[in-house]
Amino acid sequence: MTTSHTEATGPEFGAWRYYVDGWSVGFAPSPDISLNSADTWNWNSGDCQYRLSWHMNSGGWRAGCTTGLNSNNQWRKQIYSCPQTWSCRPKQATNCLLTASWDDIVQELSSRSGKYIAGGMGALMEKGAKETWLCQYGHECAPAGDAMCFVYNEQTMAFEAWDLLSVLQLV
Numbered sequence: 001m002t003t004s005h006t007e008a009t010g011p012e013f014g015a016w017r018y019y020v021d022g023w024s025v026g027f028a029p030s031p032d033i034s035l036n037s038a039d040t041w042n043w044n045s046g047d048c049q050y051r052l053s054w055h056m057n058s059g060g061w062r063a064g065c066t067t068g069l070n071s072n073n074q075w076r077k078q079i080y081s082c083p084q085t086w087s088c089r090p091k092q093a094t095n096c097l098l099t100a101s102w103d104d105i106v107q108e109l110s111s112r113s114g115k116y117i118a119g120g121m122g123a124l125m126e127k128g129a130k131e132t133w134l135c136q137y138g139h140e141c142a143p144a145g146d147a148m149c150f151v152y153n154e155q156t157m158a159f160e161a162w163d164l165l166s167v168l169q170l171v
Contacts, residue, residue, distance in 0.1 A: 004018075004035075005020075005033070005034070005035035005036075006032070006033060006034065006035070007031045007032070007033065008026075008027075008028050008030075008031045008032075008033045009031075010031065015027045015028070015029070015050075016028045016029065016030060016031050016033075018033055018035065018039070020035060021056070022056055022057070023035065023037050023038070023055070023056060024037060024038040024039065024053055024054060024055050024056060024061070025053075025054055025056060026038065026039050026051065026052050026053035026054060026062075027050075027051065027052045028041065028047075028050065028051050029047045029050035029051070030047065037055060037061070038053040038054070038055055038060070038061030038062065039051060039053035039061065039062065040053075040061070040067075048062075048064060048065035049064045049065055050064070051064060052064070054077055055070065058070060059071060059072065059075075059077075060075065060077055063075060095141075096139070096140070096141035096148055096150075096161040097159075097161070098134070098136060098139075098148075098150045098159040098161075100136075105118075105134065114137065115136060115137055115138065116134055116135065116136055116137070117134070117135050117137075117147065117165075117170075117171060118132060118133065118134045118135070119132070119133055119170060119171075120132060120133075121133060121151070128154055128155070129153060129154050129155050130151050130152070130153055130154070131152070131154060132151070132152045133149055133150065133151050133152070133162065133170065134149065134150050134151075134152065134159065135147035135148065135149040135150070135165045135170065136148055136149075136150075141161070141164075142164055142165075143164075146164050146165055146166045147164070147165040148161070148164060148165075149162040149163055149164065149165050149168055149170065150162055
């Protein structure tokens with residue numbers, strides 16, 4: 001929950017966010033917000049297209065540069081959760097662990113045994129935190145022919161369960 005009316009929390013996945021109980025919830029491209037009952041940050045600031053602000057008990061104030069949506073019945077709130085990002089963990093993945101060491105993984109990758117595939121996070125990368133993904137074929141959490149994928153957390157120096165390769169479609 002955000003208590004500040006001028007500064008959002010973040011960034012997380014490239015977005016700053018705020019939630020003020022009973023007031024509004026929203027996202028911004030920077031920590032700069034101006035909360036009255038919703039984010040009324042200057043829509044001429046050049047970043048309005050990256051802002052969303054909804055009232056908690058009524059309509060939404062803004063969707064990008066379009067503002068004044070409080071009573072607009074042509075717009076509606078819709079939430080789509082968990083696109084293919086590393087934070088999207090299916091229920092079966094929450095107990096999935098990758099127990100191999102980096103040395104074992106590098107050796108397997110070098111031998112081209114096909115047990116692991118790896119790559120960079122690309123647009124999903126959080127520099128200094130989550131930069132690399134790794135998928136393991138034959139992992140106990142993956143059905144036959146599929147691989148369980150993990151993201152390496154540079155800060156905790158541990159692999160975090162991501163999802164099945166068949167879901168992520170990384171290759």
